[in-house]
Amino acid sequence: MKSDRLLSILLLLQTRGRVPAHELAERLEVSVRTIYRDVEALSAAGVPVYAERGRHGGIELLAGFRTDVTGLTADESRALFILAAQGAHAALGLDAALGSALRKVMAALPAPHRPAAEVTSRRILVDATRWKGGPQGPVDLDVLQDAVFADRRLRLRYRHSGEREPRTYTVDPYGLVSKAGVWYLVADRRAKPRLFRADRVRSAAVLEDPVKRRPGIELADVWQVLRRQVEERPGGLGVTVRVRRSRLDMFLRLNASHLAELPDTDGEGEWVTVRLMYGVAPEARQLLQFADHVEVLEPPEVRAEVAAAAASVTELYQRAVRAGR
Incomplete structure (x- = not known):
């Protein structure tokens, strides 16, 4: 509605000062011509707003003008x-x-x-944390926040997953992101976007050097790039399994990150075919948690991998039984 758009323009100008017409048009998803018509409407209504054309021009309220706007729907x-x-x-x-x-x-x-x-x-309550997310290490965001808001570089000692010793990085932070209850630092390292889990930061120090971000790039832009890299990372190995229908809901929840596609759940048979993606065959061993409710159908090397793991577990417990433990 035009009234909502006029109010939005007024609030943006009041908080931002001079704003280029093309930026207002992009924010409000209208044409630049429409923005200029809206400015004329505001002026006709008594709002001291004016537009300056040219390279450094824009739309601005008269200095000192403020309005107490509470016209929320x-x-x-x-x-x-x-x-x-x-x-x-x-x-x-x-x-x-x-x-x-x-x-x-x-x-x-x-x-x-x-x-x-x-x-x-x-x-209404929105809880962003995942079910059964598992314990997380302590997270100290104070230093990370200081660097983000002070526009300073950061020196991190950061432990990667699967490594015992932390590595040292000097990074240029864009900001902090909370994703499903996990905090991440989004930063550039040597002008390349990087993602650091806050609970893996062993120590952090704010440097005197000003941050060196890539021109015109904002936190949301870098986050979109990093998120696509994670979501589109190739799984490498396609695996087809069949799952008992009685366990399907739980199976899909626990294996959401490995799903290659949503399965066809139509029908009333006992089994449902599901296609998964793994990096390497040994990762499929985690399917053993579903015991005989899940069977690997293909490829043969993954079926053999899971069978060998099952045989190893069986032998472990049989030795314990023979020993009387």
Whole structure:
């Protein structure tokens, strides 16, 4: 709606100062011509807004002009009170600030929307952590935050998965990302994007050197690149299994990261065929946790790998039984 767009333009100019017309157009998903028409409408309504054309031009409010805008819609009011689990705010030391901010927002809401916003905060909860995610190491985000907000380089001692000794890196941080309850530092190392799990950082020091980010690149841009690299990483080895229908839901939950495609669950047979992707054959040994509810069909080398692992486990316990343990 045009009224919502005008309000958005006013708020952006009030918080950002001068903003190029093309940037407003991109943010609001309209044409530059529409933005200029909206500016004319704001001016006609008495808002002291003006536009300057040229290389360094843009749209700006008259210096010193402020407005107390509380024209939130009912849905916008409710959306503000649907928040992620408190753990994210606690990790950043912002629990108290969050509570204070929400109280201020509640006081500023139009009176008809306050009851709905209050009920939403009590009826909707978003918990970003995964079920049975397993224990995580302690996470100290203080130094990482300091570097992010001070725009300084960081020196990390970081332990990679599967390695005992940490390595030392000097990085240029873009910011912090919480993904499914796990905190990550997004940074450049030698102008290449890197991802560091915060719970694997053994120590961190903020350097005096200013951060050296790639021009025009923001945290969201780097995160999208890194996320695609993780999600599109080739599995290497396709594996076909059959799963008893009674265990299928649990199997799919626990093996979501290995699924090559969603299985066809139509039908009423006892077994459902599922296709998985692994890096190497030994990774498929984890299928033994489902005992005889899962059978590897192909390839033969993975079937042999799982069979050998099962035989090894059987021999281990048979020796214990023969020894009377």
